[in-house]
Structures are given as structure tokens and as C-alpha cells.
Amino acid sequence: PGSTFKTVTLTGALESGIATLDKVYRDEGALTVDSRVIIEQNRPDPNRVSYTLEEGYGYSLNVVFAQVGLALGADDVWRYAERFGFGVEIPFDLPVTRGQVASSREFLDSAPALADTGFGQGELLATPLQMALVAAAIANDGAIMQPYLVQRIVTREGDVRRVTEPRV
Numbered sequence: 001p002g003s004t005f006k007t008v009t010l011t012g013a014l015e016s017g018i019a020t021l022d023k024v025y026r027d028e029g030a031l032t033v034d035s036r037v038i039i040e041q042n043r044p045d046p047n048r049v050s051y052t053l054e055e056g057y058g059y060s061l062n063v064v065f066a067q068v069g070l071a072l073g074a075d076d077v078w079r080y081a082e083r084f085g086f087g088v089e090i091p092f093d094l095p096v097t098r099g100q101v102a103s104s105r106e107f108l109d110s111a112p113a114l115a116d117t118g119f120g121q122g123e124l125l126a127t128p129l130q131m132a133l134v135a136a137a138i139a140n141d142g143a144i145m146q147p148y149l150v151q152r153i154v155t156r157e158g159d160v161r162r163v164t165e166p167r168v
Contacts, residue, residue: 001099003060004131005120007138010057012080013068021054027063036112038066038119062119069118074108077101077117084134085144092129093149099126143168 013019028049031038040063056064069077081101082088090096101108102123108114116122129147137144146167153162 001124001126001131002120005124006057006065007134008081008084009065009068009118012072012076016076018071019053019068023053024050025056025064025067027051027061031063031066033112033115038062038115065119066115070115074114077108078105084137085130092147096129097127099130
């Protein structure tokens with residue numbers, strides 16, 4: 001899912017209390033995690049090296065979110081992703097492939113893998129529907145609504161055959 005996954009990481013950081021929107025992170029253009037070098041592609045000002053979490057989200061700073069992912073930790077990254085439906089079957093009118101945080105929970109025990117996952121890379125897999133549900137959850141104060149294609153089926157004569165009721 002790339003940077004759209006930063007919403008999941010941000011939610012985990014804020015809800016767990018490891019960060020606030022005004023917490024400052026250092027972003028000098030690159031971050032080395034073990035032997036993995038994460039190059040920042042999104043810094044708006046190459047002379048600036050400090051960004052709040054809110055700015056990091058707004059500018060989509062990979063180095064900031066790699067640090068947030070590391071601070072959040074493997075268990076919480078996995079847990080918050082599951083809360084947004086990763087690894088869970090999405091009930092839908094058509095078959096939908098499950099998203100995944102990683103091929104296995106152990107993948108996130110590697111610091112570089114955890115850092116990459118924090119900003120939306122690593123072994124993350126998501127469908128557009130999955131990420132639409134993530135965005136909708138934010139818009140709905142945390143409620144993820146069951147998606148559907150058909151709201152109502154009506155005969156030519158105007159008889160209602162089926163109505164889909166919204167469900168959390």
C-alpha cells in the first residue's frame with residue numbers, strides 16, 4: 001500500500017501513546033537501520049532536519065514513519081494493522097484477497113523490516129478496497145463499515161426485493 005499505510009502506523013502511535021502529533025523527529029535525508037539505508041524522497045526542504053509527526057504525515061516522510069514503526073514495535077504494528085482489517089477476510093459481495101502485514105509475524109522481528117513496514121513497504125499487501133476501508137475508518141471515528149455494491153434491488157414493478165442495511 002505504500003504511504004497510505006502511514007495512516008495505520010500513525011493511528012497506532014497516537015492510540016498507544018508513544019507519540020503525539022507535535023512530537024519532533026529527525027530526518028536528515030536518510031536513516032540507517034542495521035545495514036538497510038532508507039533514503040528520504042519526500043523532504044520539502046533539504047536544509048531542514050526536524051519535523052513533527054503531523055508534518056511527517058503531511059509530507060509523507062518515510063524516515064519519520066520508519067522511526068515511528070520502530071518505536072511502535074512489531075507486536076503493535078501487527079495488532080493495529082489487524083484492527084484495520086489486514087489479514088482478515090473482508091465481507092463483501094465479491095471475493096476479495098486478504099491483505100497482509102507480512103508473510104509471517106516473525107518478519108517484523110527484523111528492525112529493517114519493521115522500519116520498512118512503518119512507512120508502507122516491506123511485505124505489506126493490500127487491495128484498493130482494503131485501503132478505502134482504512135480511510136473510511138478515519139472518517140467514521142474508527143468505525144469500519146461493511147462494504148457493499150448493491151444498496152437495493154427493485155423489480156420493474158417497483159417491488160423492493162432486497163435492501164442492504166449499513167453494518168459496522
